[in-house]
Amino acid sequence: DTAVSQTPKYLVTQMGNDKSIKCEQNLGHDTMYWYKQDSKKFLKIMFSYNNKELIINETVPNRFSPKSPDKAHLNLHINSLELGDSAVYFCASSQGGKRADTQYFGPGTRLTVL
Amino acid sequence: GENVEQHPSTLSVQEGDSAVIKCTYSDSASNYFPWYKQELGKRPQLIIDIRSNVGEKKDQRIAVTLNKTAKHFSLHITETQPEDSAVYFCAAREAGTYKYIFGTGTRLKVLA
Numbered sequence: 001d002t003a004v005s006q007t008p009k010y011l012v013t014q015m016g017n018d019k020s021i022k023c024e025q026n027l028g029h030d031t032m033y034w035y036k037q038d039s040k041k042f043l044k045i046m047f048s049y050n051n052k053e054l055i056i057n058e059t060v061p062n063r064f065s066p067k068s069p070d071k072a073h074l075n076l077h078i079n080s081l082e083l084g085d086s087a088v089y090f091c092a093s094s095q096g097g098k099r100a101d102t103q104y105f106g107p108g109t110r111l112t113v114l
Numbered sequence: 115g116e117n118v119e120q121h122p123s124t125l126s127v128q129e130g131d132s133a134v135i136k137c138t139y140s141d142s143a144s145n146y147f148p149w150y151k152q153e154l155g156k157r158p159q160l161i162i163d164i165r166s167n168v169g170e171k172k173d174q175r176i177a178v179t180l181n182k183t184a185k186h187f188s189l190h191i192t193e194t195q196p197e198d199s200a201v202y203f204c205a206a207r208e209a210g211t212y213k214y215i216f217g218t219g220t221r222l223k224v225l226a
Binding site: 056 | 219
């Protein structure tokens with residue numbers, strides 16, 4: 001009964017490769033997010049979708065492309081991976097709407113680019 | 115846009131003492147302020163939150179205070195225990211958006 005799940009948990013790959021991370025939530029939430037947490041633990045928002053519509057698109061290289069096939073899923077595809085992409089990527093979801101509410105985070109995907 | 119500053123970056127306290135972590139925000143229209151605890155290798159988890167129409171909220175040993183005039187909010191942990199050791203993040207949600215801006219985190223160590 002995991003609320004927000006991500007796969008894979010660990011991802012080790014070579015520079016230049018393309019990889020995807022998947023996220024699913026079973027909370028019935030309308031809004032999903034991708035965050036990047038670097039080695040200094042800074043949590044930075046990358047993207048957000050509300051009901052499959054992109055609503056937040058921060059200054060992120062266009063090698064990163066999110067996709068939301070339905071409101072329960074949000075995937076992140078990364079092209080031409082670079083060393084600096086190594087980080088932990090967290091997916092999160094919230095009910096959404098005008099009233100600010102709790103975000104629930106997934107377990108994270110630790111990406112290591114060699 | 116919103117900017118959140120968090121202090122201190124590290125905090126060591128003796129078991130049983132209190133710990134206070136402070137955050138300031140820049141956008142006076144921000145209306146929601148959650149606090150998250152992140153244990154090593156785990157996901158951030160909400161521990162307490164406060165909305166802009168409330169000045170203080172308490173949940174057992176944890177409390178949050180909000181001063182809208184000064185644009186700062188604080189996390190207070192009383193009777194600290196070793197299992198409170200973790201990284202704590204404050205955040206602010208920009209008004210009218212779905213965007214949460216996180217502070218830079220405070221590594222709390224509770225010494226037994």
